[in-house]
Amino acid sequence: MSNMFCYQCQETAKNSGCTIKGVCGKSADVANLQDLLVFLCKGISHFSVRLRDMGVESAEVNKFVTDSLFMTITNANFDRDRFVTRVNEAIDMRDSVRNLFISKGGKVEEITFEGAYWSSRDISVMEQKATEVGVLTTENEDVRSLRELTIYGLKGMAAYAEHAFNLGFEQADIYSFMQKALVDTTDDTLSADQLTALVLETGAHGVKVMALLDKANTTAYGNPEITKVNLGVRNNPAILISGHDLKDMEELLKQTEGTGVDVYTHSEMLPANYYPAFKKYSQFVGNYGSSWWRQTQDFETFNGPVLFTTNCIVPPKSSATYSNRIYTTGASGFPGFIHIKDRKDGKTKDFSAIIEHAKRCASPTEIETGEIIGGFAHAQVFALADKIVDAVKSGAIRKFFVMAGCDGRMKDRNYYTEFAEALPKDTVILTAGCAKYRYNKLPLGDIGGIPRVLDAGQCNDSYSLAVIALKLKEIFNANDINDLPIAYNIAWYEQKAVIVLLALLSLGVKNIHLGPTLPAFLSPNVAEVLVKNFGIAGIKSVDEDMKLFLG
Numbered sequence: 138m139s140n141m142f143c144y145q146c147q148e149t150a151k152n153s154g155c156t157i158k159g160v161c162g163k164s165a166d167v168a169n170l171q172d173l174l175v176f177l178c179k180g181i182s183h184f185s186v187r188l189r190d191m192g193v194e195s196a197e198v199n200k201f202v203t204d205s206l207f208m209t210i211t212n213a214n215f216d217r218d219r220f221v222t223r224v225n226e227a228i229d230m231r232d233s234v235r236n237l238f239i240s241k242g243g244k245v246e247e248i249t250f251e252g253a254y255w256s257s258r259d260i261s262v263m264e265q266k267a268t269e270v271g272v273l274t275t276e277n278e279d280v281r282s283l284r285e286l287t288i289y290g291l292k293g294m295a296a297y298a299e300h301a302f303n304l305g306f307e308q309a310d311i312y313s314f315m316q317k318a319l320v321d322t323t324d325d326t327l328s329a330d331q332l333t334a335l336v337l338e339t340g341a342h343g344v345k346v347m348a349l350l351d352k353a354n355t356t357a358y359g360n361p362e363i364t365k366v367n368l369g370v371r372n373n374p375a376i377l378i379s380g381h382d383l384k385d386m387e388e389l390l391k392q393t394e395g396t397g398v399d400v401y402t403h404s405e406m407l408p409a410n411y412y413p414a415f416k417k418y419s420q421f422v423g424n425y426g427s428s429w430w431r432q433t434q435d436f437e438t439f440n441g442p443v444l445f446t447t448n449c450i451v452p453p454k455s456s457a458t459y460s461n462r463i464y465t466t467g468a469s470g471f472p473g474f475i476h477i478k479d480r481k482d483g484k485t486k487d488f489s490a491i492i493e494h495a496k497r498c499a500s501p502t503e504i505e506t507g508e509i510i511g512g513f514a515h516a517q518v519f520a521l522a523d524k525i526v527d528a529v530k531s532g533a534i535r536k537f538f539v540m541a542g543c544d545g546r547m548k549d550r551n552y553y554t555e556f557a558e559a560l561p562k563d564t565v566i567l568t569a570g571c572a573k574y575r576y577n578k579l580p581l582g583d584i585g586g587i588p589r590v591l592d593a594g595q596c597n598d599s600y601s602l603a604v605i606a607l608k609l610k611e612i613f614n615a616n617d618i619n620d621l622p623i624a625y626n627i628a629w630y631e632q633k634a635v636i637v638l639l640a641l642l643s644l645g646v647k648n649i650h651l652g653p654t655l656p657a658f659l660s661p662n663v664a665e666v667l668v669k670n671f672g673i674a675g676i677k678s679v680d681e682d683m684k685l686f687l688g
């Protein structure tokens with residue numbers, strides 16, 4: 138018998154499933170506790186969905202389910218104690234919504250899902266139960282595939298909903314859908330067709346949540362604008378901030394002002410450099426290092442403390458010298474790292490400990506110099522629309538390649554660097570997410586002043602790419618988004634990429650190529666449906682794909 142089963146990310150063991158320990162470093166007990174937490178969130182949702190039908194909405198449930206799903210995404214949280222606490226809180230939350238449901242005259246006998254009732258505060262009982270409620274409890278592999286595809290989409294959705302929430306933006310139908318969908322994944326009467334429809338509905342809500350987050354980000358911090366981001370360092374102590382949460386970024390910048398401590402971004406926080414509201418801070422220097430999986434090198438030479446606001450954390454090697462300078466906050470966590478508490482009662486987070494820590498550290502060691510250019514989210518691209526349209530009409534731009542998504546540590550991702558290098562000079566790459574680190578420092582040049590790599594921002598800013606595609610459809614008077622000269626060659630790793638993919642499918646985008654491997658959680662039959670209805674395909678060699686895309 139295996140210790141655990143997880144196949145939610147692209148690096149899953151043997152492209153089949155992690156069964157002993159996660160390739161990501163997640164231990165079996167944490168993997169199982171995550172399964173138990175999701176199981177209890179399904180139980181909570183059974184009551185909250187019915188309560189909503191009775192006109193009762195619970196802000197606590199909405200927040201709890203969202204945060205819990207977020208905590209289970211790949212590389213966000215490895216902290217067993219946090220999950221034990223969370224499971225206990227889930228039982229409390231579930232019991233309180235069940236009592237409320239009963240007090241409103243609800244009939245519990247209508248609910249047969251075990252997660253609506255199971256309870257134990259004994260850690261060994263909890264851990265035993267945690268091994269019995271995972272992915273493999275659904276025996277039919279197609280049903281399991283569709284259920285998990287939905288759940289991974291919901292995890293990505295939860296991450297984006299949480300970032301929007303932190304900026305004061307919420308949307309009731311996103312929460313209600315998340316909970317309804319969780320309940321649907323426990324319904325044995327749903328047919329494969331109904332579950333496929335649920336997957337697409339998940340994608341439609343993915344569009345909504347990304348639109349909401351886009352509104353939250355741009356309302357709070359302005360529209361990203363073309364920016365040359367500094368890659369070099371200064372001679373001051375500094376903090377490196379990673380992950381995706383812009384509210385944390387804002388508060389860290391406010392609190393480091395005038396302290397003599399500089400701030401640099403790492404990995405998915407790079408796009409913070411593109412926002413007008415952040416540029417005004419003189420201690421905000423630029424970006425340090427590369428994508429998430431290179432952190433084991435980048436953190437060594439950074440010399441100062443690092444703040445994780447979300448994924449992706451790589452467990453440090455025992456020889457790492459930086460382990461005692463890592464802080465987490467929000468949904469992220471790792472045993473031994475210092476966790477900065479959430480905001481309470483309208484107050485900001487308190488980053489004083491990490492700022493004081495920075496003052497005791499040496500300034501960063503320079504690992505590169507120069508600049509990279511980014512900030513091509515929808516508003517900035519619309520501002521350049523005339524130029525871009527002229528370039529397409531004159532033939533100066535032959536084709537756009539959407540190469541958004543995630544990066545990862547596997548060697549086969551060199552494909553994306555080689556693909557970018559092999560693209561003809563009359564093509565433009567549209568990107569978002571950490572996938573960009575595979576080619577954003579290559580000298581790919583520009584086309585009449587338009588850079589050949591247009592970076593819209595974080596993975597959630599893939600929404601911008603969809604908005605840009607829809608705008609081009611309008612400008613070129615195309616009947617179908619698929620008639621545009623845009624090809625999709627997307628790299629995925631974790632569950633946010635799943636919601637981005639489902640969102641693109643729900644917008645009608647076809648023929649997306651997905652790599653470096655197709656998800657292990659797609660059963661052969663489910664994969665066939667995606668191929669047949671949406672033209673989803675994997676990747677081959679750079680040469681073969683180049684011929685295919687450029688015909």
Ligand code: SF4
Pocket residue numbers: 143144145146147148149150154155158159160161162163168210211212
């Ligand atoms: Fe394995 Fe990925 Fe799950 Fe980690 S998140 S345990 S690497 S499938």
Ligand code: SF3
Pocket residue numbers: 212381404405429448449542543544570571572595596597630631633634
């Ligand atoms: Fe990257 Fe983890 Fe997905 Fe936000 S930081 S794209 S992998």
